Amino acid sequence: MLNFLFALVAGLVFGLGLIVAGMANPAKVIGFLDLAGNWDPSLVFVMAGAIAVAAPTFAFAKKRQRSMLNLQMQFPAARHIDRRLVGGSLLFGIGWGLAGICPGPALVLLGSGLVKGWVFVVAMLCGMAMFELLDRPKRQRH
Amino acid sequence: MLIDWAHFTPLASLGGGLLIGAAVALFILFNGRIAGISGIVGGLLRPSRVDVAWRLAFVIGLVSVPLLYRIFAALPESRIDAGWGVLVVAGLLVGVGTRYGSGCTSGHGICGMSRLSPRSLAATLSFMASGFLTVFVVRHLLGA
Numbered sequence: 610m611l612n613f614l615f616a617l618v619a620g621l622v623f624g625l626g627l628i629v630a631g632m633a634n635p636a637k638v639i640g641f642l643d644l645a646g647n648w649d650p651s652l653v654f655v656m657a658g659a660i661a662v663a664a665p666t667f668a669f670a671k672k673r674q675r676s677m678l679n680l681q682m683q684f685p686a687a688r689h690i691d692r693r694l695v696g697g698s699l700l701f702g703i704g705w706g707l708a709g710i711c712p713g714p715a716l717v718l719l720g721s722g723l724v725k726g727w728v729f730v731v732a733m734l735c736g737m738a739m740f741e742l743l744d745r746p747k748r749q750r751h
Numbered sequence: 752m753l754i755d756w757a758h759f760t761p762l763a764s765l766g767g768g769l770l771i772g773a774a775v776a777l778f779i780l781f782n783g784r785i786a787g788i789s790g791i792v793g794g795l796l797r798p799s800r801v802d803v804a805w806r807l808a809f810v811i812g813l814v815s816v817p818l819l820y821r822i823f824a825a826l827p828e829s830r831i832d833a834g835w836g837v838l839v840v841a842g843l844l845v846g847v848g849t850r851y852g853s854g855c856t857s858g859h860g861i862c863g864m865s866r867l868s869p870r871s872l873a874a875t876l877s878f879m880a881s882g883f884l885t886v887f888v889v890r891h892l893l894g895a
Contacts, residue, residue: 611781612782613804613808614808615781616778616806619809620815621813621815621819622773623771623812625770626768626770629767629770630770630771631767632767633829634830635831635833639832640755640758643886643887643890644886644887645891646755647753647754647758649759650761655765656768656860658770660772662769663772666772666779675783676779677781678782680782682779687853690870690873693852693853694851694870694873694874695874697850697874698877699848700881701844702877702878702882703885704844705856706884706885706886707833707840707844707885708841709831710842710845711856713813713856713857716792720813725833726831728835729831729839729841729842732839732846733842733843734792736844736845737789737796738796739847740851741798
């Protein structure tokens with residue numbers, strides 16, 4: 610139950626951060642990605658602020674076996690840089706550049722009541738579902 | 752390169768970043784998990800449906816923020832310039848791409864970089880590069 614509560618609070622704080630940072634405004638994100646035009650460097654500050662808090666926390670967390678709620682710590686196990694990682698990320702970047710929306714802000718836009726945000730989220734969920742359908746048979750074969 | 756001083760918000764963006772960092776810290780310390788949004792949402796679409804409760808809780812938190820924010824203040828401007836067709840294509844690409852690439856701006860960009868993961872660095876450089884290139888093509892070559 611506490612697990613559920615902390616996830617809810619983390620989601621709330623994360624979303625508030627996105628709004629305060631300006632990340633929930635796709636036009637501003639496009640302004641950051643437009644290096645050759647009128648460039649808005651604000652997003653660099655979002656990354657810097659987030660990493661400044663997260664980096665020391667992860668350094669501390671890595672040494673622990675269990676979380677504060679006594680749950681198993683789950684760090685990604687994959688180490689190799691492969692075609693899936695780079696190819697998937699390149700595709701994601703194209704979508705990000707086209708709309709100015711990545712998954713976190715997409716969910717915030719859902720609550721903002723922007724119809725275009727809803728359309729994006731539905732398309733994004735379809736994309737994720739497509740991955741499950743395309744990738745599952747492959748995983749089972751291995 | 753010209754700096755868009757009119758829209759540049761270093762302090763607000765830094766403050767927002769600190770909040771995002773705090774959320775990430777809370778999540779790893781208490782739930783023992785990486786706060787990667789595409790992974791959290793994608794997990795809900797898995798046939799095995801593991802850990803539905805906390806995933807849903809995180810998503811409910813994110814979606815509720817604008818609703819709660821409105822009780823205290825007007826929401827800041829949020830503008831989506833992309834047309835309907837482009838939005839659908841963009842959404843599909845973000846959905847498929849983040850799942851194949853095992854993460855997005857949060858999981859790779861913030862959590863992975865903070866963990867000094869070479870894999871996340873490669874992913875972040877990849878989506879940043881194609882993001883920059885896409886906006887360049889759309890805005891400056893196609894003139895949209």
